[in-house]
Amino acid sequence: MDQIVDISTDGRHLSRDRGFLKVSDGVEEIGRIPLDQVVAVIVHAHGTTWSTSLLTELADRGAPVVLCGPNHAPRSVLLPIEGHHAQGARLRAQWQAKAPLFKQAWKQVVISKIAMQAAALEAVGEAQAPVAMLNRKVASGDSTNVEAQAARYYWPRMMGQEFRRDRTAADLNAVLNYGYTVLRAATARAVVAAGLHPTIGLHHSHRGNAFALADDLMEPFRPLVDCCVRGLAERNGPEVDTEAKTTLARLIALDLPLGGGLTPVSVALGKLAVSLGQSFETGRLNLSLPSPPDALTLAGLGS
Template sequence: MIKKTLYFGNPAYLSMRNNQLVIKLPEVEKNDTLPENFKKASETLFPIEDLGVVVLDHKQITLTHGLIEKLLDNNTALLTCDSSRMPVGLMLPLYGNKTQSERFNSQINASDPLKKNLWQQTIKAKITNQAEVLKKFRSCNIRNMMHWAGEVKSGDPDNFEGRAAAYYWKEAFPQIDNFTRGREENPPNNLLNYGYAILRAVIARSLVASGLLPTLGIHHHNRYNAYCLADDIMEPYRPFVDELVFSIVDSGEDYTELTTSLKSKLLQIPTIDVMIGKQKSPLMIAAGQTTASLNQCFEGKLRKIKYPELL
């Protein structure tokens, strides 16, 4: 079942009752002139088992500890935003699988040749999906991208990922003069940053559910990064975020500010349809298949990670 993504951008009291998330509005709760039955009727409830991602985007949101515990027990990714209203923190459970210690050992003991092979598969899938985005939205030549995807070797020693990225972002937004991809660069980087943060939460959640350590990457090794493996595995998924951002930019909608309307569109990322294993699937479900196959690669049961393709 596809899990829901909830976004909170206004003051709210969030608690738990009967395994349901209870949403109360502070202006209603603090108003002593309102009858209790009216306050009760103004509550909104969501079954916690249906939630996959919860985004907190306001400083006046209060959560009970019981709710946090239940969300984590349900493997719900809890995303918090900073003063600029961009995702800045991610909370996940410490465990998510009954055989977690065995899976940790398989992951920790993975050989360098295996990790390099997995990275080769990852970059090949990423470049292929990037080429498909360009093919769908732009009229540029993608033969070089497909050639690079086919030439990626174990560990990508020739840095075809970098070559492909340079060409990809040069062709991405021809309507924007001198577009540069970067976290602190001009829009539509704001859309890309927000979308990638949502994607990262989805992948990290799936890794935990598959009993893997999100911190221990196959390629990324930043000592200050708690989600190196998530950053690795999300690479072939990034083009799905790009595809959505391309469509927003091409529509002519104002994207200079990350409005509620734009956030609403980006929060649909977990439900984007992708092709995986020759079947159409929501991105969040596909992410679970990807991380489950990665675990099997670590255990020696599979040789190939299942990555999605664009429709």
């Protein structure tokens, strides 16, 4: 089973040991996990050390190492240089793809995100129709910024009338930061594994953002984090504690409807990235985007 490894206790040492990621405190082994199951390693703690052999093994498996700041937002991500076996050709196709394909891809991503937001609102007992109807207005490249219109309706109803999304703030925002860090790490892994370059985004294009494409492709999955954070906050308060981290890390194993079956989030991200890479190569857009899970599943996240 795919897993996110979170290091939040100071002074831990991470190393490779016969196919396992081993966590130690001094000479004492704290735990180990098969390297083949590691999707990403997220480090919050001070004084964490690791072996070079572990980092190269993680790179070989496409698993990023994410270093976080005090607000639980990522500050640095270590990713492998090589990804897909046809990386060179796919990178050229990505770089040479025409603007209309990028714009149509972003349109589909926004429509998928809004559908997930509408499902999330319905699951928590809020009116979803005003958001769902916005999907009809999404243009190529979302030129009229319908995504922002949906967000203005969505956030007060999902997190409360006083809530404002602020990456630098504490409480709910800090828990959201952690959940999005988990999702961003899993998405970055999928992007690299598909032979795509994470810097070349569909929509996000800030010159300082080395993971623009990951930020684009994770958008439809964000409401899953939101539902989970809401559930955690209602039960235990808005704290980035061990339980919250464990619960949010498990989101990558949540099954989503995709292609007539159910697919874990981590696999769905991989399918989406691969479908985008194939679209770049063929010049014909055919994205593999998930549908929202049922209301009962969404309402139960974090509870």
